[in-house]
Amino acid sequence: MDVVSKVLMNSALEAQNYKSITVNKHIDLEYDLGTLLAVDTNDFDEKLLRSNTNDYLLDLARDNVQLLLNRIWELPTERVDEAIVVKLPPPKTVLPRCKPVPKPRPLTKWQQFAKEKGIEKKKKDKLSWDEQLKKWVPLYGFKRAQAQKDKDWLIEVPGNADPMEDQFAKKAQAKGEKVAKNELQRLRNIAKAKNVKVPRFGLTNPDVSSAKDLQAAVTVAKASTASLGKFQDKLPQEKEARGVAAITPGASRKRKLPPVSGTQERSENLNIVESVLNKKPKIDIEKAVARQINQEQVERSEEKKNERPKAGRGGKKRSNPKPKSGKGQRKGKTGKTNGRKRR
Amino acid sequence: MKRLSEERTKILFEKLAKYIGQNVKLLIDRPDGLYCFREQKDRVYYVSEKILKLANTIQPEFLISVGTCFGKFTKSNKFRLHVTALSYLAPYAQGKIWLKAPAEQQFLYGNHVAKSGLGRISENAEKYQGVVVYSMSDLPLGFGVAARSTAECKHADPMSSVCFHQADIGEYIRSEEDLL
Incomplete structure (x- = not known):
């Protein structure tokens, strides 16, 4: 019994060196254990704060930390390698981030198009069963190329193709072009994202350019002389490309014609009218035929008008008298001529 | 308000010449003062x-x-005449079509002219020539393009189109907002 009381005495003496673990507060603290945060909303004791600032604040901090630790001890604890561990709940306080939010990655041209049209990406299986090879073939990557090669051990020559053409080479070339195109598009997307200027697409390759692109190229090229194309002659049917002012040297987007006097403008306009009206008429067969038909019709109607006898009875003889039976010659079959026609 | 470029002037006169032929000159060279064409927002004004x-x-x-x-220049740089030009086209018109009374309304609602509605047609109107459409009382109703030449008209089916509608005075009511 003596030993027990001694131990208790010792522990009581030891406890006197420490402060109490129970702290009284008028208003309970607000805790956010996830961030190990306790917020004390109680008022300061003004008198103590003035007289003994440091000690008062130290005491206050200790008390509040004690309260926080009390709360932490209430959480379920575990023992891991001789240490007592607590799992903290998720934090409630929202902390501002230190760095700005990263900007969303700019969409590629296709992504933008797909978004506009509402096209959604369909998830495809990585492996698909190939009936011909009788095995699972990956969609891309390892073993895909070999599978494709195995599949294409023979290529049928299309009916309309040149039989001497190498279909394998053709296929390889098509594939190469596809890869190149993809690469070009990838670079274009990067250029777009970084706002880099690249030469206009379409003027680069004359083999695949449209007439419009070529016209634009001609217009730009003609203006690209030291005197901005002032002394370049125009071809008879040549038209200037429109909408290329941005890339044409010396062209401003909105160019006004210089003001001229009204009379001068009129004479200029008259010249243009002359040139429009004096265009050499092409021989229009349809028109010629229509005119011919019209003329014939007019002639015929004139003739009819002249021929038509005046109305009224009189001794005028018909030019073509009504045919009468039994008169005139018979044409055609000879032989049985008499008797009425039986139907 | 800016002057028409040479190219556009040419396009405009080509279009006008389809309707009034040589008389385009009379529009420019007027005894009662100077008149000119000006362009604003692709519309062409005669002022x-x-x-x-x-x-x-x-x-x-x-x-x-x-x-x-x-009229106005389209985005593809073609010129399109508006009804408002009718008062200048009608006096100088070379191809003319007169409509029978029942066909007038049909035309004023924006339909093509069928052979059955054709009252009279000027002689030697060519195919696809611009024609001004009149009522039988010589009131200009609009204009269009002859679908058949005068000679072809005589033998045309009564239901077949004789003139393609382009503009009519009904547009003053139908498309009031778009006219300017």
Whole structure:
């Protein structure tokens, strides 16, 4: 019994060196254990704060930390390698981030198009069963190329193709072009994202350019002389490309014609009218035929008008008298001529 | 208000020549003063010089219309005549079509002219020539393009089109907003 009381005495003496673990507060603290945060909303004791600032604040901090630790001890604890561990709940306080939010990655041209049209990406299986090879073939990557090669051990020559053409080479070339195109598009997307200027697409390759692109190229090229194309002659049917002012040297987007006097403008306009009206008429067969038909019709109607006898009875003889039976010659079959026609 | 470029002037006159032929000259060379074509927002206006000077004092964005609107240039740089040009086309027109009374309404609702509605047609109207359409009382109703030449018209099926509709005075009511 003596030993027990001694131990208790010792522990009581030891406890006197420490402060109490129970702290009284008028208003309970607000805790956010996830961030190990306790917020004390109680008022300061003004008198103590003035007289003994440091000690008062130290005491206050200790008390509040004690309260926080009390709360932490209430959480379920575990023992891991001789240490007592607590799992903290998720934090409630929202902390501002230190760095700005990263900007969303700019969409590629296709992504933008797909978004506009509402096209959604369909998830495809990585492996698909190939009936011909009788095995699972990956969609891309390892073993895909070999599978494709195995599949294409023979290529049928299309009916309309040149039989001497190498279909394998053709296929390889098509594939190469596809890869190149993809690469070009990838670079274009990067250029777009970084706002880099690249030469206009379409003027680069004359083999695949449209007439419009070529016209634009001609217009730009003609203006690209030291005197901005002032002394370049125009071809008879040549038209200037429109909408290329941005890339044409010396062209401003909105160019006004210089003001001229009204009379001068009129004479200029008259010249243009002359040139429009004096265009050499092409021989229009349809028109010629229509005119011919019209003329014939007019002639015929004139003739009819002249021929038509005046109305009224009189001794005028018909030019073509009504045919009468039994008169005139018979044409055609000879032989049985008499008797009425039986139907 | 700006002057028409040479290219556009040419396009405009080519279009006008389809309707009034040589008489385009009369529009430019008038005894009663100077008249000119001006362009704003791709619309072409036919204005006398006097009014143009007055109009120049107004800021372009506040100017809705000046003189007579002849039509507009499309995005593909073709010229399209509006009904408002009718008062200048009608007196000089070379191809003319007169409509029977029942066909008038049909035309004024924007339909093509069928052979059955054709009252009279000027002689030697060519195929695809611009024609002005009149009522039988010589009131200009609009204009269009002859679908058949005069000679072909005589033998045409009564239901077949004789003239393709382009513009009519019914548009003043039907498309009031789009006219300017």
